[in-house]
Amino acid sequence: MTERKRTPWVVGVSGASGTPYAAAVVRGLLAAGEDVDLVVSRASRLTLLDETGIAFRDAHWRDDLAEWLGRGADGKPGTFRVPDLDAVRYWGAGDLAAGPSSGSYPVKGMLVVPASTACVAGVALGLSKDLLQRVASVTLKERRRLVVAVRETPLNGQTLRHLVALDEAGAIVLPASPAFYAGATHIQDLVDFVAGRVLDAAGVPHRLYRRWEGELGAARPSGQSGD
Numbered sequence: 724m725t726e727r728k729r730t731p732w733v734v735g736v737s738g739a740s741g742t743p744y745a746a747a748v749v750r751g752l753l754a755a756g757e758d759v760d761l762v763v764s765r766a767s768r769l770t771l772l773d774e775t776g777i778a779f780r781d782a783h784w785r786d787d788l789a790e791w792l793g794r795g796a797d798g799k800p801g802t803f804r805v806p807d808l809d810a811v812r813y814w815g816a817g818d819l820a821a822g823p824s825s826g827s828y829p830v831k832g833m834l835v836v837p838a839s840t841a842c843v844a845g846v847a848l849g850l851s852k853d854l855l856q857r858v859a860s861v862t863l864k865e866r867r868r869l870v871v872a873v874r875e876t877p878l879n880g881q882t883l884r885h886l887v888a889l890d891e892a893g894a895i896v897l898p899a900s901p902a903f904y905a906g907a908t909h910i911q912d913l914v915d916f917v918a919g920r921v922l923d924a925a926g927v928p929h930r931l932y933r934r935w936e937g938e939l940g941a942a943r944p945s946g947q948s949g950d
Contacts, residue, residue, distance in 0.1 A: 897924055
């Protein structure tokens with residue numbers, strides 16, 4: 724029997740606050756039947772530990788990822804059913820010989836979520852100091868889709884120039900800015916809105932948030948007036 728050909732999305736997780744965004748994106752990709760190649764930067768492990776208490780380990784990445792994907796945005800374990808992880812391949816951040824480091828490795832594109840300003844700068848300048856930055860640079864040179872979900876505020880002029888450079892290079896710059904027209908009632912709703920917009924930019928179908936249909940007031944819970 725021949726092995727099924729994989730053409731994954733690479734999900735790069737950098738050190739910015741917002742690890743629930745990454746978890747929601749990975750869950751959304753797997754729910755849509757997509758393959759995922761995961762790169763977790765060294766800095767993001769500190770953020771993940773701080774935000775969730777999970778110590779992400781290379782040797783135990785499957786167990787740690789399962790725990791991560793099962794948590795809600797409020798940190799509560801067991802909020803989500805853990806998806807089948809057979810479609811996920813993990814690459815260490817320091818492995819510059821990893822498959823996605825080469826343009827000949829077939830991928831659909833890359834989603835960097837969340838993207839720190841340091842990550843944005845490294846990709847914009849072509850530094851390739853770790854696997855995450857290297858894969859992003861390869862994605863740009865191969866003219867594949869690169870979505871950069873930057874998570875920082877305020878933004879200084881230098882970062883703004885880096886974001887413009889990424890836009891001009893063909894990346895989609897997507898600030899992690901939740902909206903409220905979808906009727907958010909929980910922190911998870913705000914996280915899912917951003918994750919859904921990332922998947923929209925990638926062209927991956929999902930049902931993470933209620934889309935705008937031109938009806939004013941549809942986001943208000945029933946019984947609430949507009950006064």
